[in-house]
Amino acid sequence: MLMDEALLSESEKRMPPILELRGITKVFPGVVANDHIDLALNQGEILALLGENGAGKTTLMNILYGLYAPNEGQIIIRGQETTIHSPSDAISRGIGMVHQHFMLVPPLTVTENVMLGNEPVSNGLFLDRRKCAEQIRELSTTYGLAVDPEAVVSSLPVGVQQRVEIIKVLYRQADILILDEPTAVLTPQEVQDLFQVIRALVGRGKSLIFITHKLKEVMALADRIMVLRQGRVVGTTTPAETNENILASMMVGREVELAVTKAPAKPKDVVLDVQHLHVLDNRHNLAVNDVSFQVRGGEVLGIAGVQGNGQTELVEALTGLRKVLRGKVYIVGRDTTKASPRAITECAVAHVPEDRQRDGLVLSFPVADNLVLNTYYLPPFAHSGVLQQRTILSTATKLVQEFDIRTPGVNTLVSSLSGGNQQKVIVAREFSRPIKLLIASQPTRGLDVGSIEYIHRRIVEKRDEGTGVLLVSPELDEIMKLSDRIAVMYKGKIRTIVQADQVTREQLGLLMAGVELSDNSEVKAAVSEQAEGEDQ
């Protein structure tokens, strides 16, 4: 697609792109993953690759990184046409990739991880860790990637682990960096840090492609944006001439409702009553500290907060997966403080878990089995302990159709489904039985725009049917979009519970950071500063 030449400076126009892909086509049996894609990356530029799951972004980057060979097309690096046979080939040409799922070895130190495969030796035989550590420190200072070379990777928070991955790539002297969904695992603060790092990298002459679903980040960070859909380039644009809605509709191919229109809540009886709950985490520290709240049928209570402030333990305690230290939980009037997960499910509670692959699904089982994962023992799926396969299969087929789960069949293993469809399996399972309370924890984590829209719509539907919804999410936008009331959780305590339409994003951001809201000028200044930062 044509680039907008007016945006290029004269010098940039003269310099050829550092990387060009022309007519790249990749065909797998039955499916064209990339269809004559043209891409150009200029030196010092940040290019965002946007697209739904299945659009072909990762395939394209895998071709660039040498993991696949294209059926057609050319790769031109620094003006020279090349073929890339393998990742080490790509690395030798200065291409480095940071994957969404890190490729680090947890028990080893940062230095050991960085030198893996590229070890410097002293005297031909001995590993020269010190030399590598020196280089890591140099890279750290040059690019602002604070990392301790001697730290063991498993002890590092996710944001720092990602920095190690970036250093790995820089250590191998990459000039062209590819970041695949870099912010999927980061807290908002870590995301800001990453953006600074990216700007520093680019300031020093690196060129960067990043793959993402997150429209806000694309608008904040990218110099140019390329949108893929179904293997083709749909359009190339810049943040100046587009907005989130246009991008979303380019990605999905139709108008996307980013905002949710919902009728005002009609709260009914209390379905969830939490009283002075105390819960310990795995290290025996108090993760949930005297938390009390209520959820009524027909309303959505959103719990906002950066991940790691006790939300995970709270949800586990409410769903029977973790012991309650002190306090009480009542669901539809019944005391479920000490109840097992099954008993809680039988109280008409649905739980969409935070980690869908670890908790909500059995990846090596087929879709049909996963759709009855917590109901298999009840009639009609089982009679006196014997599974009724035909009933299970027919129910599964019905659910797949009703919830538009894209799968070749109900006997496909759920591991071959995309993240969005896996989440739809969980949603189909939980929503297809009569429920009075829905506990949804990060329900749209790692999902594409289309799936997010779908799940948000169904949550609002359930709420309109009279179900009480407890929504836990670190995504402030999601909380604000869906909730009727919002609670902020910080360090195990609920700071406030407010009506959603009576609080601003800035105030919530401050509360999430632990700031006490009161009427003093410092706070007002902080609020307006935040507001400016948000508009950027």
Place this chain on the structure above:
Amino acid sequence: MSEEKPRDTQAPAVIEGEAPSAALPRAVRAAHRQTLLVPLLAIITALILSGILIVVTDLEVINAFTRIPRRVADPFTDPASEISLEEALWRHPPEVIVGDVVVVEGKELLVVKVVEDATKQISLADARRQYPKLGPGVTIHLNFFQKPMIGLRAAWKSVSVAYSALFEGSIGNPAKIATAIRAWAAGDSSLLPEAFYPFTESLVTATPYILVGLAVALSFRAGLFNIGAEGQYFIGGLLSVYVGYSLKGLPVYIHLPLTILAGIVGGGLWGAIPGFLKATTGAHEVINTIMMNYVAFALSDWLLNGPMKRPGFRPISPDIQPSAMLPSLFPSPIRFHAGFFVALACAAVVYWLLFKTTIGFELRTVGANPRGARYAGISLTRNFVLAMFLSGGLAGLAAANEIMGLIHYMPNAFSAGYGFDSIALALLGRSHPVGVVLAALLFGVLRAGATRMQSAAQIPLDIISILQAMIIIFIAAPEIIRAIYRFRAGREGGEMLLTRGWKA
């Protein structure tokens, strides 16, 4: 519902970054083909490699490759043992050298550098005095490059003798079987037992493998690594043989089921203990089951040398009562007993349990994803204990089967390592009852044929162990087969997770 017409609900879900070919029905069929292809190729490759091993360790073959004796003769009549003077001079120096054999005064003497035995050897100098030039009476030795067919024929003979011995020992001599059937059709059934003996021996040998293999496979399905099958086998044997010989006067339809039950309970309890420890304390079952094995061996040792010993010198138990014996179905020498059908029935039951019942669903879920199982409301504790009880019970049943059907008493030297072989067996069978039965039959065939290989072809039993080991290696690491035969993996249904770390 979304307004957009789903582009194609039949279209595969394209997974980012992975070949979606596997999502298509065609590729799924390819993957199924592979499930059969890989074990088949593994067995064939292992047979080939073992064949090579047999060949290179056979002295006759080595000689046929390196030292082919041919006596110089003129006139030249028998090419199998003689060689013409002309050809000899072409292939050999014109005079006698060390290593040749010369005829002196009617005796054959080997030409050596230093004579140690004058009746068999002659010095080079003396030999040359007798035979100043190469001529009739001298036997020279040729090597492979001069007479390649000799070596190749010897190699082929070695391998074919070995493998036909294997075949005859495990399945039988086809000619004999045909004759026996014809005789039987004509009314004479006396030839049948001997003709079918090898085949029935294979089945008899396979029977305990089926059961212990099911035991280990069941534990694998639940995510547990039951290395204690050997100990559970012993305890099951002890309890069942006790019930077998000590209860007198019971009718067979009560006594026999009681002994079988005793075997199940004995093995089951022995397995449930590590299961319980794992469920309540998280103690890894690998350690505990191995320890329990030692306890079982010691217990058996003490009991069979003391309280349970029959009068006499051998540390064996008394014979079981006739009312506890599983019927042997054919006349001697055939040892085939009803226990084989017991084993097959158990395989069917295990299949039904694992895939058709809620209990099986829970066991499999616990094995596949313990956290997901908890989310689904499945009790990990209950299922760990249940899985280990059932697993131990099957191992104990195997012992009861052997005692009630085959040997009718319990010796101290009881097991042939069934517990440990079955780990490999369960792996071969991919923890599926059908796979386990097939793998057990394979092991039974190999074991039964091995004895005959040793007697008929002088192949040491170790070759069979090597063959078995190679089959296991190739099937456990299918990448080797794929690399050798150059085909790519289809999408396998998730590799089996055999064991987890310490945190369950």
